[in-house]
Amino acid sequence: MIKIFMEYRIKPDDRLAYLEVMRKVYAVMVEEQKVKNYQFFEGTDQPSLFVEMFDVEALEDYERLKHLRCEAEPMIDDWVQGGKEKIHMWAFKEMKTC
Numbered sequence: 001m002i003k004i005f006m007e008y009r010i011k012p013d014d015r016l017a018y019l020e021v022m023r024k025v026y027a028v029m030v031e032e033q034k035v036k037n038y039q040f041f042e043g044t045d046q047p048s049l050f051v052e053m054f055d056v057e058a059l060e061d062y063e064r065l066k067h068l069r070c071e072a073e074p075m076i077d078d079w080v081q082g083g084k085e086k087i088h089m090w091a092f093k094e095m096k097t098c
Helices: 012-032 059-072
Strands: 002-009 036-042 049-056 088-093
Touching: 002 059, 012 036, 049 059, 059 088
Parallel strands: none
Antiparallel strands: 002 049, 002 088, 036 049
């Protein structure tokens, strides 16, 4: 399982419009893209800073979603400060301790 983190800052004036579209994003991610454990957060000490977290089965799934969400059809880039170039996405694998 690969843990994915997305991070970006929304323009304060666009926050409500962004939150509305996130309902669609949630549906796309869970129902169409089949991600697991989808979560969505706003920074408590940094308003308008948002993080999405979810799991995918393989690195190939991450690459496909990164292309979809950050390059091809970002879905939220109109509201992100700096546009789609400021949507950051990282993949992590769990490390087992001895």
